[in-house]
Amino acid sequence: MIQSLAGELKNGAIGRRRPFRAPHHSASMAAMVGGGLRAKPGEVSLAHLGVLFLDELPEFQRQVLDSLRQPLETGETLVARANAHVRYPSRVQLVSAMNPCRCGYLADASQACSRAPKCAGEYQAKLSGPLLDRIDLHVEVSAVSAQDLTLPPPSEGSAEVAARVAQARNIQRARFEGHGIRTNAEADGEFLEKIARPSPDGVALLGKAVDNLKLSARGYHRVLRVARTLADLESQDSVTRAYIAEALSYRRLQIAY
Numbered sequence: 001m002i003q004s005l006a007g008e009l010k011n012g013a014i015g016r017r018r019p020f021r022a023p024h025h026s027a028s029m030a031a032m033v034g035g036g037l038r039a040k041p042g043e044v045s046l047a048h049l050g051v052l053f054l055d056e057l058p059e060f061q062r063q064v065l066d067s068l069r070q071p072l073e074t075g076e077t078l079v080a081r082a083n084a085h086v087r088y089p090s091r092v093q094l095v096s097a098m099n100p101c102r103c104g105y106l107a108d109a110s111q112a113c114s115r116a117p118k119c120a121g122e123y124q125a126k127l128s129g130p131l132l133d134r135i136d137l138h139v140e141v142s143a144v145s146a147q148d149l150t151l152p153p154p155s156e157g158s159a160e161v162a163a164r165v166a167q168a169r170n171i172q173r174a175r176f177e178g179h180g181i182r183t184n185a186e187a188d189g190e191f192l193e194k195i196a197r198p199s200p201d202g203v204a205l206l207g208k209a210v211d212n213l214k215l216s217a218r219g220y221h222r223v224l225r226v227a228r229t230l231a232d233l234e235s236q237d238s239v240t241r242a243y244i245a246e247a248l249s250y251r252r253l254q255i256a257y
Contacts, residue, residue, distance in 0.1 A: 002041050002048055002088065019050035025059035033067045034079040034088060042079075044071045045088035057098040058126040065131055068094070072134045073218075075186065091186070094135065100124070107143075136222050137250040168232040184225045184232070192221060196228035202244040209248050223247045 003009050003019075023031065023043045034042035044052055054060060071077045071090035079086045101120040105111035113119060132138075172183050175195065181187060187195060198206060206223065209215060215223065226247035227239045236243075 002045055006041050006046060008046070019047050020053065021047040021050070022053040022055065025054070025056050027060070027064060029061070029064050029067050032064050033071065033077050034086070035081065037083075039079045039081050039084045039086040041088045042077070044068060044090045044092055045077055047092045048089045049091055050093070052092040052094050054094070054096040057096040058123055062126055062128065066128055069130055069134060072131075096135070098124075132252050133216055133218055134222075135252075136226050138252050139250065164233055167235065168229065171232045171235065184228045187225065187228075188221070192224055196224040196239050198224070198227065198239045198244050199241060201241040202227075202239060205241050205244050205248075209244075213248065213251060215251075219251065223251070226250060 003015065009015075021043045027043065030036060030042065032042045033044055034040055054065075057065070071092070072094060075089065075091040077088045077090040079088065100106040101113075101116065101123045103111075103113040103116075103119070105113070106116055106120050169183070176182060176187070179191070184196070206220070209223070210220060213219075223244065224239075224247075227243040230243045230246055231237070231239050
């Protein structure tokens with residue numbers, strides 16, 4: 001229905017694949033969250049139940065990125081215009097990528113620009129704290145060298161990973177049957193506390209992390225969701241200290257400038 005409103009159905013056929021949207025970093029706010037005379041859906045709604053990929057994240061306009069905060073939190077977008085107030089579903093998996101600084105060579109002193117490391121702080125400051133707080137997994141990826149390309153493939157391939165993910169989704173589908181939600185990402189409040197209750201040593205670790213990492217209430221609940229998902233990926237019922245520790249390791253990276 002969303003694709004139909006946007007005029008993107010090909011030959012009137014209904015798609016069977018989850019959407020993947022990758023807008024250019026020059027996209028306007030209307031293009032990202034919706035708008036126009038008839039308040040058409042934007043990229044975040046066209047990616048509903050699929051992936052919204054934002055490459056070169058800091059290159060997007062800051063107000064465009066901050067407009068994603070409500071959809072990422074509630075799973076829907078409210079487009080308010082003088083002639084219409086429209087609510088579109090926007091439950092997406094946001095995936096983004098960025099360089100640590102504008103030149104991209106922060107970790108390589110021989111190639112970094114003359115303003116390093118100050119340029120990294122300025123570049124990353126384009127992203128607001130509330131937006132970063134809504135991103136569950138922050139992973140630093142090292143540069144791939146030509147020699148790395150000659151290495152043998154990993155022991156666990158994409159097919160094996162996909163099978164584990166599918167099994168975890170089946171576990172969640174059974175868990176939430178009759179509750180009107182699909183995944184751990186949608187669980188909230190007392191229900192989240194019930195399904196993701198950590199073990200006693202996990203509670204102690206999470207309590208220390210709240211003070212040491214200055215976790216917000218949103219960050220606290222997101223750690224619980226990630227830990228619950230990590231346990232599901234290994235078909236474990238209990239959210240142990242190890243899962244809490246791994247979930248905490250994925251919080252926003254603190255880079256020294």
